[in-house]
Amino acid sequence: xxxxRRLASSSEAPPPADGHLPSVAxxxxxxxxxxxxxxxxxxxxxxxxxxGLAGNIVGGRETRKMNTYxxxxxxxxxxxxxxxxxxxxxxxxxFGGVFRCTMGLSEEFGRDRIFNTPLTEQGIVGFGIGLASxxxxxxxxxxxxxxxxxxxxxLVNEAAKYRxxxxxxxxxxxxxxRMPTMAVGHxxxxxxxxxxxxxxxxxxxxxxxxRSPIQCKGLLLASIRDPNPVLFMEPKILYRSAVxxxxxxxxxxxxxxxxxxxxxxxxxxxxxxxPVYHCETALHMLNTPPPGxxxxxxxxxxxxxxxxxxxxxxxxxxxxxxxxxxxRTGRLVIVHExxxxxxxxxxxAAEVQKRCFLKLQAPVKRVGGWDVPAALQYEKFNMPDxxxxxxxxxxxxxx
Amino acid sequence: MAxxxxxxxxxxxxxxxxxxxxxxxxxxxxxxxxxxxxKPFSVKxxxxxxxAYNCDLPSxxxxxxxxxxxxxxxxxxxxxxxxxxxDALYKAKLIRGFCHLAxxxxxxxxxxxxxxxPEDRVITAYRCHPFAVMxxxxxxxxxxxxxxxxxxMSNGKGxxxxxxxxxxxxxxxxxxAQVPVGAGIAFAQKYLGxxxxxxxxxxxGASNQGQVFEAFNMAKLWDLPCVFVCENNKYGMGTSAERSxxxxxxxxxxxxxPGLQVNGMDIxxxxxxxxxxxxxxxxxNGPLLMEFVTYRYGGHSMSDPGTTYRTREEVxxxxxxxxxxxxxxxxxxxxxxxxxxxxKQIDKDAKAEVDKAVEEAKxxxxxxxxxxxxxxxxxxxxxxxxxxxxxxxxxxx
Numbered sequence: 009x010x011x012x013r014r015l016a017s018s019s020e021a022p023p024p025a026d027g028h029l030p031s032v033a034x035x036x037x038x039x040x041x042x043x044x045x046x047x048x049x050x051x052x053x054x055x056x057x058x059x060g061l062a063g064n065i066v067g068g069r070e071t072r073k074m075n076t077y078x079x080x081x082x083x084x085x086x087x088x089x090x091x092x093x094x095x096x097x098x099x100x101x102x103f104g105g106v107f108r109c110t111m112g113l114s115e116e117f118g119r120d121r122i123f124n125t126p127l128t129e130q131g132i133v134g135f136g137i138g139l140a141s142x143x144x145x146x147x148x149x150x151x152x153x154x155x156x157x158x159x160x161x162x163l164v165n166e167a168a169k170y171r172x173x174x175x176x177x178x179x180x181x182x183x184x185x186r187m188p189t190m191a192v193g194h195x196x197x198x199x200x201x202x203x204x205x206x207x208x209x210x211x212x213x214x215x216x217x218x219r220s221p222i223q224c225k226g227l228l229l230a231s232i233r234d235p236n237p238v239l240f241m242e243p244k245i246l247y248r249s250a251v252x253x254x255x256x257x258x259x260x261x262x263x264x265x266x267x268x269x270x271x272x273x274x275x276x277x278x279x280x281x282x283p284v285y286h287c288e289t290a291l292h293m294l295n296t297p298p299p300g301x302x303x304x305x306x307x308x309x310x311x312x313x314x315x316x317x318x319x320x321x322x323x324x325x326x327x328x329x330x331x332x333x334x335x336r337t338g339r340l341v342i343v344h345e346x347x348x349x350x351x352x353x354x355x356x357a358a359e360v361q362k363r364c365f366l367k368l369q370a371p372v373k374r375v376g377g378w379d380v381p382a383a384l385q386y387e388k389f390n391m392p393d394x395x396x397x398x399x400x401x402x403x404x405x406x407x
Numbered sequence: 408m409a410x411x412x413x414x415x416x417x418x419x420x421x422x423x424x425x426x427x428x429x430x431x432x433x434x435x436x437x438x439x440x441x442x443x444x445x446k447p448f449s450v451k452x453x454x455x456x457x458x459a460y461n462c463d464l465p466s467x468x469x470x471x472x473x474x475x476x477x478x479x480x481x482x483x484x485x486x487x488x489x490x491x492x493x494d495a496l497y498k499a500k501l502i503r504g505f506c507h508l509a510x511x512x513x514x515x516x517x518x519x520x521x522x523x524x525p526e527d528r529v530i531t532a533y534r535c536h537p538f539a540v541m542x543x544x545x546x547x548x549x550x551x552x553x554x555x556x557x558x559x560m561s562n563g564k565g566x567x568x569x570x571x572x573x574x575x576x577x578x579x580x581x582x583x584a585q586v587p588v589g590a591g592i593a594f595a596q597k598y599l600g601x602x603x604x605x606x607x608x609x610x611x612g613a614s615n616q617g618q619v620f621e622a623f624n625m626a627k628l629w630d631l632p633c634v635f636v637c638e639n640n641k642y643g644m645g646t647s648a649e650r651s652x653x654x655x656x657x658x659x660x661x662x663x664x665p666g667l668q669v670n671g672m673d674i675x676x677x678x679x680x681x682x683x684x685x686x687x688x689x690x691x692n693g694p695l696l697m698e699f700v701t702y703r704y705g706g707h708s709m710s711d712p713g714t715t716y717r718t719r720e721e722v723x724x725x726x727x728x729x730x731x732x733x734x735x736x737x738x739x740x741x742x743x744x745x746x747x748x749x750x751k752q753i754d755k756d757a758k759a760e761v762d763k764a765v766e767e768a769k770x771x772x773x774x775x776x777x778x779x780x781x782x783x784x785x786x787x788x789x790x791x792x793x794x795x796x797x798x799x800x801x802x803x804x
Contacts, residue, residue, distance in 0.1 A: 130618045130621060171784075235788060324789075
């Protein structure tokens, strides 16, 4: 047992520089051909006459190879061409944005619909709230999720409560605030944070974090059209590294629903965003350990069937799916990049221990960032990497 | 160290303004012979009622009519009665929590309403009750909201700072936060190509919030039809303007945005300034800053007696010499538009109207428990349930 726990900091041979396979580039979770893409579970084609037939009507539909930033652009372009009240604004968005998510939109739809704002996050969100309260579709970009803190007041005090405090007379359902989130490997203190946990108590807001281009397009379109203000956090390292065939038609993916990516029966791993791929790798390593790790992974655990769930919507989170899974597996490991103390995992763990108390075989394990600032040179140590996730799984399996 | 004292620079002496703004409520002069009460007549606003920053002064010669003045008198009197009723209800412990009254500042809310159109938009923070009524709300709706009843304009969920109408974007609890929201509203008006204006109000206290300046910058950058209105009642809670602001000439704080300082106690000057500001922004000149110099008679909130940071004499002097309602009363009487008896009747009617609304509001039931859970998310998009205090209180949608 001790050896598992010490794995991350032990004298074991370090993993190869480019990580253990599969990485994001070769992930089986990414749908890299047309047929797979069109059969993505939960796609809801918006041009469909009868909902619910999504899986059947794939014949005439096309896909295009896109990475995540291209799928963001595709979603925005879809909204801008269908909804005259839609506007996109933020720092440098007219030039395409620092992550190229809005490339060419201002040329296509005009500078009066896609425009740069000053460096004024509180102002951007406040402005977006005003715009949305007039019935517009306001799509704001905060350049990095780390910069959302100046707008915290506007989001928590104004956006979240707008409908409630007006007794339902007003709403700002048209507001969506996009922001790149999570670590990029070298972002440092103010470019690698995951702030989703800070907003958990703000009833009235929704928080969405996609894991891939197909998910990103569908969830972003759903967020923009959701009649509530939504914080849409895009894992920035996946902008380029995650590539899929993305359906070019207009579709949405329902908010508030988690997705079971890999079914299993012995342990549930719950995560969202970038760590989805680290978890996939960890599962792979558990089943077929690389030579350096073979000694510390008991034979008896190698055949464990691990269920992997992508939470996707962080607020309100899909308690039903998670609780159902944990009641089956009896074990839960939650993985997120934000630090463990009072992170989203804390809320989920508390709820799961209440609802699955008699079914739990082991304490709920949280694998997250350390309770330290996201320091530049330590970023790799701070992130819940594959080894730490694997360690958490082993510890929980053998409790 | 004694030598240091000698080295210290002499304290910067306060240089008095070349010309301070006039804040009397009754210095507008009749410039016409009124022969027919149904026709508008000319009056001349006192030349010291305005100071301008990078823009022309509004015309001082304006037309008013008897009907308008009587209407404004009735509105101001009714608003004051409503606020007094709220004061009494608070002291009777029927209104709980926070309550900020605008007694003394009626020329701003009423002057604003009489200078704009129903299509214009207004947003403010505290002291929002009169604006809510002027913008299409009801006295009953405001009082019931303060009492936390179902008949309240936000169904009893908002309270003092959160009262809305279709053209009034509320009361807001965080002072300053409403100002960038106002810029967004103005942007929507411009985007839709409408010749309408947004009036984003804030106080001298909120004027030092960073986001106020963020909103100024965006509004000027994009030439939004937004009038930023500083209601300078000289005290941000218990701190006087001079103690909180390095520049107390709030109308000059917009950098490239022109500004206008207005005697906020004279209703005729106030309304004329609002009309000027509305014209300015709807004609594509970009935003405008407007500062109403006004005064609140009461404390900041109900828990503030209002006399620890200013003298009773100061409040008394303002009440007796510069009251906006008395000022208008003097115009009406001196210009022979109505008799003292007729105005007294209006006062009585206002009181009766408010008393009736208070009784109706009191009769309204408290919100039902089920409404605790509505309006958080759009109907049908809620999470499956939300938590109450205990297991029995978990609400399933």
